[in-house]
Amino acid sequence: MxxxxxxxxxxxxxxxxxxxxKSYATELSRLGHEVCVVCLEYSQEQQRSSFFNEKESDATAPFKILRIPSTSVVFSKEDRIVRLNTWHYLKKSLDKFKPDVVHLNSEWTxxxxxxxxxxHRKLPCVFTFHTMWEDYLSNYVNFLPDISLRKIGAxxxxxxxxxxxxxxxPTQRIASVVSRYGIDKVPDILPTGIPEEKLKYSIKRGMAVRSRLYSKCPGIKGKKILLFVGRVVKEKNCAFLLDVLREIQKKNKKTAVLFVGNGPYLEELKELAENQNLTDSVFFTGYIPGEDLIYFYRMASVFTFPSKTETQGLVTVEAMLSGLPVVAIGExxxxxxxxxxxxxxxxxxxxxxxxxxxxLLLEDQNLRKEKSLEAKSWGAKWKISSLTPKLVECYEKAxxxxxxxxNGLKNE
Structure with missing residues (x-):
């Protein structure tokens, strides 16, 4: 297909x-399907930044990537929108590819x-409802009332x-919103799968990653690590972990929070930690390549996830599959x-x-071992190898x- x-x-x-x-396109290609990812062209500055990794470049992808000319947007430095004159370029390029099905993963340009x-091409269309924009839009636009933004997002x-x-x-919770929106279609539940290669561990590489961390953050050595992985943005509720850390340090002084990731809230969060005199207990790595995340999960004592706006929480699943117990806000x-x-x-x-x-997890090692085994077992259902065939079934349904x-039109 x-x-x-x-x-x-x-x-x-x-x-x-x-x-x-990327995860599903890679696995679909491995199963013999032809995939073309249609996405935005990013600026040279963005491609040179630490976000860009040669292993994630277009040339090395096992599928076709069609970049559409784009321009920057005022409300988000990280995001871009297509140029107005790109329609004919896109249509001509895709007509050469001749897709059997179109899969929409976003709602913008x-x-x-x-x-x-x-x-236009009368092709079957699949839409993945990834993001609750009625909740998220206020993080990008602040000059309209919340009630207006919620209506626009919906x-x-x-x-x-x-x-x-x-x-x-991706979740039952998101699926329930479809009927709330008055749409008479029953969604298929299909979370994003975790690729097997993200779980591969090398002792040699693990030692190198640990050495780099200690070199960059020498104060973290010898401390129990509470780990956060993800984009450092305000809606992830990252500052909550600073309050948690202060509570824990009343009993466990040798405890630290490690933020792994980059994002627009990073500098503000660093300043907040400094103002609260937590610079010797709060550390930041910046962007880390996906293949190295396993080593941070293995180094940590507890995965701490305070976000209240996640549609899936993939990093929570990754942590579990790595055997790292999780404490997270249940929303x-x-x-x-x-x-x-x-x-x-x-x-x-x-x-x-x-x-x-x-x-509890820091002090009771038997409990931690029990939760670690439970995490691995529970997380196994999110492996992408078992989920991709279900995605193919969705395409076949469409x-x-x-x-x-x-056929109905022909018979009329």
Whole structure:
């Protein structure tokens, strides 16, 4: 099957959508399908930044990548939008590829062009409802009332839900929103899978990664590490962990928080840690290549995830598959992943409760071992090798729907 995957977020831009698209495109290619990822062209500055890794370059991808000329946007330095004169270029390029199905992974300019292309060429269209824009839009736009932003965010998503032949939701919680939006289609639940290669561990490389960390953050040596992995953005609730750390240090002085990742909130978070006199206990690595994350999961004592806006929480699954127990706030995607205290503890948005559960895992080694084994077992269901065939079934459903529609028109 030939699949065109449209996304407004792709490497060197890193977020859950770009990771999902790359992971599934890679596995689909491994299974013998032809994939073309249609995404944005990024600036030379962005490509030279630490976000860009040669191993993630277009030339080394096992699938085709079609970059569409783009321009910057005022409200986000990390994001871009297509240029207005790109439609004919996109159409001509995709006509050469001749996709059997169009898969939309985002709702903005690339996603819109994908929906137009599918309509023009009468192709089956699959839409993955990755992001709750009614909740997220306020993080990008601050000059409109919240109620207006929620209506706009919901309206944008509804446009794609109505036009899709097949809808995919990464979690049951997101799927329930489809019916709330008045869409009479039942989504398929399909989370983003974790590639097996992300779990490969080399003792030699592990020692090198640890050595680099100690060189960059010498103060972390000898301390128990509470790990955060992800984009450092305000909506991830990162500052919450500083409050948690202060509580834990009342009993365990040799405890540190390590933030692995980059993002627009990084400098502000560093300043916040400095103002709270936590610079000897709070450390930042900046961007780390995906293949090195396993070594940070293995070095840490507890994975601490305070985000309340996750649709999936892929890093939580990665931590579990690495055998790292999790303490996370039980909201949105975290609820769907952990479904209670599986692989760790799911807690309320409360500093004291969060700190108490972390403290338990730090002090009771038998409990930690038990939760570590539980985490590995629970996380196994998110391996991409078992999820990709389900994605292919979704494509086949969309093809069947479109074929039925065409046959219906012929018979009229």
């Amino acid at each position: 030939k699949i065109a995957m449209f996304t407004d977020a792709y490497f060197p831009r890193i977020n859950g959508v770009s990771v999902s698209v 690339i996603g819109y062009l994908g929906s137009i292309y599918a309509r 309206g944008i998503v509804k446009y794609y839900l109505k036009r899709a032949d097949e809808i995919i939701a 949105l995607g975290t609820v769907d992943v952990m479904q209670g205290d599986n692989g760790g503890f799911m807690v309320k948005d409360d500093v004291n409760e969060f700190a108490q559960k972390v403290q 093809v069947a729907v479109k074929t039925s529609e065409k």
